Amino acid sequence: MTSILILNGPNLNLLGTRQPEVYGAATLEDVERMCHDAAKTLGMTVECAQSNHEGILIDQIHAAKSSHAGIVLNAGAYTHTSIALMDAIASVELPMIEVHLSNIHRRETFRHKSFLAQVALGQICGFGAFGYVLALQALAKHLTTS
Template structure:
């Protein structure tokens, strides 16, 4: 049976490719999603993607993932550092989650070093640009195989 993974992207990630390319690169969200779907297919994973700038919509997507997806790859953007509600949503579902970031949040401004999401995730991958998503898919695949 093919495992289903939801890749959920948070605020401002719809602007990838044009927003601060010196930090986030020139890959667009559509390109990143296609790359993730292709790599997921190689791993035997069915990859679904969604993006929202709204905290409430992200919480709804996490809740809706239960019973539909086997794992979550989540780039919460700036909500990493402020959203206890998103952390609680992940904890309440029990869905295995890997937090991803394109940039190395630990090498940036100090306020970015703390992530509430990491407290609910099985792991965090950051700093590898679009490859952060590929690495997260690899990690999820291994995790699901062990489970």
């Protein structure tokens, strides 16, 4: 069965309590449950991980190469600053979909630039927690047609 890594970056452990007017009321546990349910419907499995530390995220991306067919990544603020995460994604050569709960293009100007977009299969933003489901659906389609 196809396995996907759902990887969340800094501050996403605070979902549901951190700026719910921007990021919604769903907790990280809610998001992970939604991903497991969606994956089951798509005939896939998911492994969910979160870290506030860039190096740990990079280690998880590297490890994904041997155990997952793709990655759904919400790198939080590292999206706009981390060339290291971009390089890690490029090095494992797995399809990755970038997810953001809010529409980063309607927010502060510094959030408009994504280093990850250059190595992403696509970017989903502005749909709240449902963006993860959309990303899983897109990965499932990509993996069955490529």
